[in-house]
Amino acid sequence: MKAESGQTSRRILCVFPRYTKSFGTFQHSYPLMDGVAAFMPPQGLLLIAAYLPEEWSVRFVDENIRPASDDDFAWADAVFVSGMHIQRQQMNDICNRAHAFDLPVALGGPSVSACPDYYPNFDYLHVGELGDATDQLIARLAHDVVRPKRQIVFTTEDRLDMALFPIPAYELAECSKYLLGSIQYSSGCPYQCEFCDIPGLYGRNPRLKTPEQIITELDRMVECGIRGSVYFVDDNFIGNRKAALDLLPHLVEWQKRTGFALQLACEATLNIAKRPEILELMREAYFCTIFVGIETPDPTALKAMHKDHNMMVPILEGVRTIGSYGIEVVSGIILGLDTDTPETGNFLLKFIDQSQIPLLTINLLQALPKTPLWDRLEREGRLLHDESRDSNVDFLMPYDDVVSMWKTCMTRAYQPAALLARYDHQIRNAYAHRLKLPATPQRASKANIKRALVMFRNIVWRIGIKGDYKAAFWKFALTRLVRGELEYFLSVMVVAHHLIIYAREASHGNANASNYSLRLREAAVPAE
Secondary structure, three states: OOOOOOOOOOEEEEEEOOOOOOHHHOHHHHHHOOOOOEOOOOHHHHHHHHHOOOOOEEEEEEOOOOOOOHHHHHHOOEEEEEOOHHHHHHHHHHHHHHHOOOOOEEEEOHHHHHOHHHOOOOOEEEEOOOEHHHHHHHHHHHHOOOOOOOOEEEEOOOEOOHHHOOOOOHHHOOHHHEOOEEEOOEEOOOOOOOOOOHHHHHOOOOEEOOHHHHHHHHHHHHHOOOOEEEEEOOOOOOOOHHHHHHHHHHHHHHHHHOOOOEEEEEEOOHHHHHOHHHHHHHHHOOEEEEEEEEEOOOHHHHHHOOOHHHHOOOHHHHHHHHHOOOOEEEEEEEEOOOOOOOOHHHHHHHHHHHHOOOOEEEEEOOOOOOOHHHHHHHHOOOEOOOOOOOOOEOOOOOHHHHHHHHHHHHHHHOOHHHHHHHHHHHHHHOHHHOOOOOOOOOOOOHHHHHHHHHHHHHHHHHHHHOOOOHHHHHHHHHHHHHOOOHHHHHHHHHHHHHHHHHHHHHHOOOOOOOOOOOOOOOOOOOOO
């Protein structure tokens, strides 16, 4: 479905802002790969690009790959920008550059939808999801592309049914340069975790695309150059369990039809461990990773943050159950909770040893607008607005002690030998249960073989020869090669190397202790 234009013709430049380097963008992995330069294509902006009227020309620039040029701005009639809170400074920078060309700039996405007041310099604000506000913005630009005298805010009251969403404009993106593909099946989550802004932004009743839309999108992504893995960016893949069960057989058939061209990954709550019928279908569809917001192994803390559903099954048992279907658990972890004590860091490290989860996104607590946590801390006078800090929360423990605890956990959790030992455990106890894939032409294509050889060369040269953790590397590498586990060797080392290097930066205070922190670590300029 596309918007109506009123027979006008416009040139729209869609610019996605650069991310500040972080734990979750895996930038240290890119030099090990074949031409990868960015994390995932931005779903929201590519969806808007696809929705724009047929008669309008659209140009898309992801500044994580290249900066928008003067020629891009000179070509455009208007500029569209979207992003998250962590990209706030970069979004404002894009606005300033567009205004130098006297172009009107419209901003949409999760950050402005939660905090319109953060962005006083933009000409148009699009608050909310795709819907009537989008049509109003398009109608305004169809009528006039002169910058308005004062900011105009369009707020979505009537959201477009997700079954009517167009396929995101993957053809506009340089898809082969992304580490992962991204796809969205649903929006919203039924749970109300205290720190999460998803219910406030997108609702508690998940809305859905059709399975047929998802299959068409996957086909388009493969056509446009997405390779390796695709991540379902749904807030909770099992937010609607019936919908997940409806979709999964379609994914199984798609994988068989395409020769298992891609691995799949998603985010889900830990209580998925109680749904063997879902996990078995996920295994058949070749889901290899689930991000689970474990947050903390402390039951008292889980209850305090209203994440009781994490206690529907013992956490370690849930992790092992998911692994028994060949699916690796990636865990979200939060430090700085009101229930934390000086022993919390040691408790977390013990949990890491017991669970053998390799990848844990360990963050300091950050209060996001439109969350119960924000409202509670505001009432208690514990919200801070000092962007030199790694968190906007006035912790009950001393701030320096919490940051020190974070650094210690990052250092010890991602010490090379310890991390690779956890991956070895995963290969033996989770990966071993994965579907045994046939040797399909798609998997054994010349492009995939070339890609694997380039990765092997880069990994051996940069880590095994020039690196500074050679002993741990070669112990892991030789075990994999002797066992014929080349694919596991490549996929693990690409991720593990980033984690090791980023953890070192963290231990020296050169990395943000929260993926949501606005603390500036580098100049807010477009990609080099």
